[in-house]
Amino acid sequence: QVQLVQSGAVVKKPGASVKVSCRASGYTFTRNGISWVRQAPGHGLEWMGWINTNNGDTIYAQEVQGRVTMTTDTSTSTAYMDLRSLRSDDTAVYYCARDVGLIAASPDSFGSWGQGTLVTVSS
Amino acid sequence: QSALTQPASVSGSPGQSITISCTGTSSDVGGYNYVSWYQQHPGEVPKLVIYEVNHRPSGVSNRFSGSKSGNTASLTISGLQADDEADYYCASYTRSSTWVFGGGTKVTVL
Numbered sequence: 001q002v003q004l005v006q007s008g009a010v011v012k013k014p015g016a017s018v019k020v021s022c023r024a025s026g027y028t029f030t031r032n033g034i035s036w037v038r039q040a041p042g043h044g045l046e047w048m049g050w051i052n053t054n055n056g057d058t059i060y061a062q063e064v065q066g067r068v069t070m071t072t073d074t075s076t077s078t079a080y081m082d083l084r085s086l087r088s089d090d091t092a093v094y095y096c097a098r099d100v101g102l103i104a105a106s107p108d109s110f111g112s113w114g115q116g117t118l119v120t121v122s123s
Numbered sequence: 124q125s126a127l128t129q130p131a132s133v134s135g136s137p138g139q140s141i142t143i144s145c146t147g148t149s150s151d152v153g154g155y156n157y158v159s160w161y162q163q164h165p166g167e168v169p170k171l172v173i174y175e176v177n178h179r180p181s182g183v184s185n186r187f188s189g190s191k192s193g194n195t196a197s198l199t200i201s202g203l204q205a206d207d208e209a210d211y212y213c214a215s216y217t218r219s220s221t222w223v224f225g226g227g228t229k230v231t232v233l
Contacts, residue, residue, distance in 0.1 A: 107216070
Protein backbone atom coordinates (compact mmCIF):
# COMPACT_ATOMS: atom_id res chain seq x y z
CA GLN A 1 0.00 0.00 0.00
CA VAL A 2 1.06 3.61 -0.55
CA GLN A 3 3.01 5.00 2.39
CA LEU A 4 4.66 8.36 2.93
CA VAL A 5 6.89 8.46 6.00
CA GLN A 6 8.20 11.82 7.14
CA SER A 7 11.11 12.82 9.33
CA GLY A 8 10.61 13.64 12.99
CA ALA A 9 9.71 16.82 14.83
CA VAL A 10 12.31 19.56 15.09
CA VAL A 11 12.81 22.84 16.94
CA LYS A 12 14.59 25.66 15.15
CA LYS A 13 15.59 29.19 16.02
CA PRO A 14 14.34 32.18 14.03
CA GLY A 15 16.47 32.72 10.96
CA ALA A 16 17.54 29.10 10.72
CA SER A 17 16.63 26.56 8.02
CA VAL A 18 14.79 23.26 8.20
CA LYS A 19 14.76 20.30 5.83
CA VAL A 20 11.87 17.84 6.08
CA SER A 21 12.00 14.49 4.30
CA CYS A 22 9.21 12.30 2.96
CA ARG A 23 10.08 8.72 2.02
CA ALA A 24 7.62 7.00 -0.32
CA SER A 25 6.90 3.32 -0.69
CA GLY A 26 4.28 1.05 -2.21
CA TYR A 27 4.29 2.64 -5.66
CA THR A 28 6.64 3.91 -8.37
CA PHE A 29 7.91 7.20 -6.95
CA THR A 30 8.28 9.01 -10.28
CA ARG A 31 4.70 8.34 -11.40
CA ASN A 32 3.05 10.85 -9.06
CA GLY A 33 3.97 14.38 -8.09
CA ILE A 34 4.24 15.45 -4.47
CA SER A 35 2.86 18.57 -2.82
CA TRP A 36 3.78 20.04 0.56
CA VAL A 37 1.01 21.39 2.77
CA ARG A 38 1.36 22.96 6.20
CA GLN A 39 -0.99 23.61 9.09
CA ALA A 40 -0.22 26.09 11.85
CA PRO A 41 -1.55 25.16 15.31
CA GLY A 42 -5.31 25.69 15.41
CA HIS A 43 -5.38 26.90 11.81
CA GLY A 44 -6.32 25.59 8.38
CA LEU A 45 -4.35 23.97 5.60
CA GLU A 46 -1.95 25.94 3.42
CA TRP A 47 -0.52 24.65 0.15
CA MET A 48 3.19 25.41 -0.13
CA GLY A 49 4.26 23.93 -3.41
CA TRP A 50 4.71 20.89 -5.62
CA ILE A 51 7.45 18.92 -7.30
CA ASN A 52 7.28 16.81 -10.40
CA THR A 53 9.10 13.71 -9.21
CA ASN A 54 9.86 12.67 -12.78
CA ASN A 55 11.76 15.75 -13.97
CA GLY A 56 12.21 17.89 -10.84
CA ASP A 57 10.06 20.80 -12.02
CA THR A 58 8.65 22.80 -9.13
CA ILE A 59 5.77 25.21 -8.51
CA TYR A 60 5.76 27.24 -5.29
CA ALA A 61 3.11 29.28 -3.53
CA GLN A 62 3.75 32.99 -3.61
CA GLU A 63 3.69 33.10 0.20
CA VAL A 64 6.89 31.03 0.50
CA GLN A 65 8.49 31.69 -2.87
CA GLY A 66 12.14 32.61 -2.37
CA ARG A 67 12.42 30.79 0.97
CA VAL A 68 11.47 27.25 -0.04
CA THR A 69 13.19 24.61 -2.17
CA MET A 70 11.65 21.24 -2.97
CA THR A 71 13.82 18.41 -4.24
CA THR A 72 13.78 14.66 -4.64
CA ASP A 73 16.20 11.76 -4.49
CA THR A 74 14.73 9.17 -6.84
CA SER A 75 17.32 6.57 -5.77
CA THR A 76 15.69 6.48 -2.33
CA SER A 77 12.14 7.56 -3.34
CA THR A 78 12.42 10.52 -1.01
CA ALA A 79 11.11 14.06 -1.36
CA TYR A 80 12.55 16.98 0.60
CA MET A 81 11.24 20.39 1.57
CA ASP A 82 13.81 22.98 2.64
CA LEU A 83 12.50 26.19 4.26
CA ARG A 84 14.94 29.02 5.04
CA SER A 85 14.90 32.19 7.13
CA LEU A 86 12.42 30.64 9.54
CA ARG A 87 10.02 32.91 11.45
CA SER A 88 7.75 32.18 14.37
CA ASP A 89 4.74 32.01 12.04
CA ASP A 90 6.38 29.10 10.21
CA THR A 91 5.60 26.98 13.27
CA ALA A 92 3.32 24.30 11.86
CA VAL A 93 2.83 20.67 11.01
CA TYR A 94 4.25 20.08 7.54
CA TYR A 95 2.71 17.34 5.37
CA CYS A 96 3.82 15.79 2.13
CA ALA A 97 1.02 14.51 -0.08
CA ARG A 98 1.00 12.44 -3.26
CA ASP A 99 -0.95 13.52 -6.34
CA VAL A 100 -4.11 11.50 -6.79
CA GLY A 101 -3.41 11.21 -10.52
CA LEU A 102 -0.38 10.20 -12.54
CA ILE A 103 2.43 12.66 -13.20
CA ALA A 104 1.52 15.78 -15.14
CA ALA A 105 2.84 19.29 -15.72
CA SER A 106 0.98 20.69 -12.70
CA PRO A 107 -0.15 19.56 -9.26
CA ASP A 108 -3.20 17.40 -8.67
CA SER A 109 -5.45 16.72 -5.67
CA PHE A 110 -3.71 15.27 -2.62
CA GLY A 111 -4.52 11.58 -2.48
CA SER A 112 -2.18 10.12 0.15
CA TRP A 113 -0.59 12.02 2.99
CA GLY A 114 2.45 11.60 5.20
CA GLN A 115 2.00 11.55 8.96
CA GLY A 116 3.15 15.15 9.33
CA THR A 117 6.27 16.77 10.81
CA LEU A 118 5.97 19.39 13.52
CA VAL A 119 8.40 22.25 13.01
CA THR A 120 8.59 24.64 15.94
CA VAL A 121 10.35 27.96 15.48
CA SER A 122 11.29 29.48 18.80
CA SER A 123 14.15 31.42 20.32
CA GLN B 124 -4.03 34.05 -3.78
CA SER B 125 -6.95 34.51 -1.35
CA ALA B 126 -8.32 31.53 0.51
CA LEU B 127 -11.60 30.04 -0.66
CA THR B 128 -14.62 30.93 1.49
CA GLN B 129 -16.28 28.24 3.59
CA PRO B 130 -18.78 28.58 6.45
CA ALA B 131 -17.07 28.27 9.81
CA SER B 132 -19.48 25.62 11.03
CA VAL B 133 -22.32 23.41 9.90
CA SER B 134 -24.36 21.06 12.06
CA GLY B 135 -26.95 18.37 11.60
CA SER B 136 -28.65 15.49 13.37
CA PRO B 137 -27.80 11.85 12.72
CA GLY B 138 -29.38 10.66 9.49
CA GLN B 139 -29.80 14.14 8.06
CA SER B 140 -27.98 15.61 5.08
CA ILE B 141 -25.76 18.65 5.26
CA THR B 142 -24.06 20.71 2.58
CA ILE B 143 -20.84 22.70 2.90
CA SER B 144 -20.20 25.46 0.39
CA CYS B 145 -16.85 26.62 -0.96
CA THR B 146 -16.80 29.91 -2.86
CA GLY B 147 -13.96 31.11 -5.01
CA THR B 148 -13.59 33.02 -8.24
CA SER B 149 -13.40 32.38 -11.96
CA SER B 150 -9.62 32.07 -11.50
CA ASP B 151 -9.96 28.99 -9.36
CA VAL B 152 -13.21 27.14 -8.52
CA GLY B 153 -15.13 28.55 -11.48
CA GLY B 154 -12.38 28.02 -13.99
CA TYR B 155 -11.42 24.39 -13.44
CA ASN B 156 -12.96 21.05 -12.54
CA TYR B 157 -10.15 20.50 -10.06
CA VAL B 158 -11.88 20.98 -6.72
CA SER B 159 -11.25 18.55 -3.91
CA TRP B 160 -12.47 18.05 -0.35
CA TYR B 161 -10.60 16.79 2.71
CA GLN B 162 -11.84 15.46 6.04
CA GLN B 163 -9.68 15.96 9.11
CA HIS B 164 -10.51 14.54 12.52
CA PRO B 165 -8.82 16.25 15.49
CA GLY B 166 -5.16 15.34 15.72
CA GLU B 167 -5.26 13.30 12.54
CA VAL B 168 -3.96 13.58 9.00
CA PRO B 169 -6.32 15.04 6.36
CA LYS B 170 -8.09 12.50 4.17
CA LEU B 171 -9.25 13.04 0.57
CA VAL B 172 -13.00 12.42 0.25
CA ILE B 173 -13.79 14.07 -3.13
CA TYR B 174 -11.57 15.05 -6.07
CA GLU B 175 -12.24 16.62 -9.47
CA VAL B 176 -15.48 18.11 -8.14
CA ASN B 177 -17.46 14.88 -7.79
CA HIS B 178 -15.15 11.85 -7.85
CA ARG B 179 -14.87 9.64 -4.77
CA PRO B 180 -11.60 7.83 -4.04
CA SER B 181 -11.79 4.11 -3.50
CA GLY B 182 -12.95 3.33 0.03
CA VAL B 183 -14.79 6.59 0.65
CA SER B 184 -18.46 6.20 1.54
CA ASN B 185 -21.00 7.07 -1.16
CA ARG B 186 -22.65 9.27 1.47
CA PHE B 187 -20.12 11.90 0.38
CA SER B 188 -20.85 13.71 -2.86
CA GLY B 189 -19.58 16.85 -4.56
CA SER B 190 -20.90 19.36 -7.06
CA LYS B 191 -20.11 22.74 -8.52
CA SER B 192 -22.08 25.66 -9.89
CA GLY B 193 -20.25 28.69 -11.16
CA ASN B 194 -17.68 29.84 -8.62
CA THR B 195 -19.13 27.74 -5.78
CA ALA B 196 -18.42 24.10 -5.04
CA SER B 197 -20.35 22.03 -2.51
CA LEU B 198 -19.82 18.91 -0.44
CA THR B 199 -22.92 17.04 0.68
CA ILE B 200 -22.85 14.44 3.42
CA SER B 201 -26.02 12.36 3.51
CA GLY B 202 -27.15 10.03 6.29
CA LEU B 203 -25.00 11.97 8.77
CA GLN B 204 -23.12 9.77 11.25
CA ALA B 205 -21.25 10.51 14.46
CA ASP B 206 -17.92 9.75 12.79
CA ASP B 207 -18.57 12.48 10.22
CA GLU B 208 -17.90 15.05 12.92
CA ALA B 209 -14.66 16.64 11.75
CA ASP B 210 -13.18 19.63 9.96
CA TYR B 211 -13.66 19.75 6.20
CA TYR B 212 -11.49 21.70 3.78
CA CYS B 213 -12.07 22.43 0.12
CA ALA B 214 -9.21 23.10 -2.26
CA SER B 215 -9.03 24.30 -5.84
CA TYR B 216 -6.50 24.44 -8.62
CA THR B 217 -5.86 28.01 -9.74
CA ARG B 218 -4.95 29.97 -12.85
CA SER B 219 -1.41 30.31 -11.47
CA SER B 220 -1.01 26.49 -11.52
CA THR B 221 -1.10 26.52 -7.72
CA TRP B 222 -3.64 25.19 -5.24
CA VAL B 223 -5.58 27.17 -2.66
CA PHE B 224 -7.51 25.86 0.34
CA GLY B 225 -10.66 27.08 2.01
CA GLY B 226 -10.56 28.17 5.62
CA GLY B 227 -12.25 24.98 6.79
CA THR B 228 -15.69 24.06 8.14
CA LYS B 229 -16.32 22.36 11.45
CA VAL B 230 -19.11 19.80 11.12
CA THR B 231 -20.97 18.99 14.33
CA VAL B 232 -23.31 16.03 14.65
CA LEU B 233 -26.00 17.03 17.13
